[in-house]
Amino acid sequence: MTDFAQPARRTVMCASAALGSAALLTACGDGHSEAQVPEASPVPSASGNGQAVMDLAELEVGARATVQAKHPTGAEIPVLLFRPDEKNVLAYSSVCTHQGCVVTTKSTQEDFFCACHGSRFKPADGTVTDGPAIAPLARYATEIKNDKVIVFVTDSK
Numbered sequence: 365m366t367d368f369a370q371p372a373r374r375t376v377m378c379a380s381a382a383l384g385s386a387a388l389l390t391a392c393g394d395g396h397s398e399a400q401v402p403e404a405s406p407v408p409s410a411s412g413n414g415q416a417v418m419d420l421a422e423l424e425v426g427a428r429a430t431v432q433a434k435h436p437t438g439a440e441i442p443v444l445l446f447r448p449d450e451k452n453v454l455a456y457s458s459v460c461t462h463q464g465c466v467v468t469t470k471s472t473q474e475d476f477f478c479a480c481h482g483s484r485f486k487p488a489d490g491t492v493t494d495g496p497a498i499a500p501l502a503r504y505a506t507e508i509k510n511d512k513v514i515v516f517v518t519d520s521k
């Protein structure tokens with residue numbers, strides 16, 4: 365008995381990837397199917413009302429923090445911060461891109477961690493270092509003004 369009508373499992377997976385996010389799988393058809401980590405989310409431009417969320421002096425170079433900020437809906441939300449150097453602070457949404465749990469700085473590693481299913485994110489750009497999450501954390505624009513960290517929270521998750 366032949367199975368002409370049965371597409372190979374690999375074909376189905378590649379077709380699914382093409383319909384979903386083509387960036388997630390590479391090299392369908394050339395013998396490789398290694399997962400590719402999606403690039404970091406773009407940093408939106410600083411627009412609207414920025415919020416002073418902490419004194420810059422409270423966040424040492426290399427440190428991570430969670431602060432509270434006001435979302436455009438009016439809700440108070442946790443925002444993740446990372447200070448890569450003297451002149452910059454990066455800000456991310458704390459909404460896990462896997463199933464929406466809260467990502468925190470409570471981690472055994474120097475990263476952002478989601479305790480729901482164990483996803484890890486790189487503080488330098490929000491990309492995933494360990495799944496099950498695949499997509500990077502959403503980013504917020506930041507500024508340092510009068511020795512305060514200013515975050516521009518947007519509607520992004």
Ligand code: FES
Binds near residue numbers: 461464480
């Ligand atoms: S919701 Fe974060 S790892 Fe599943």
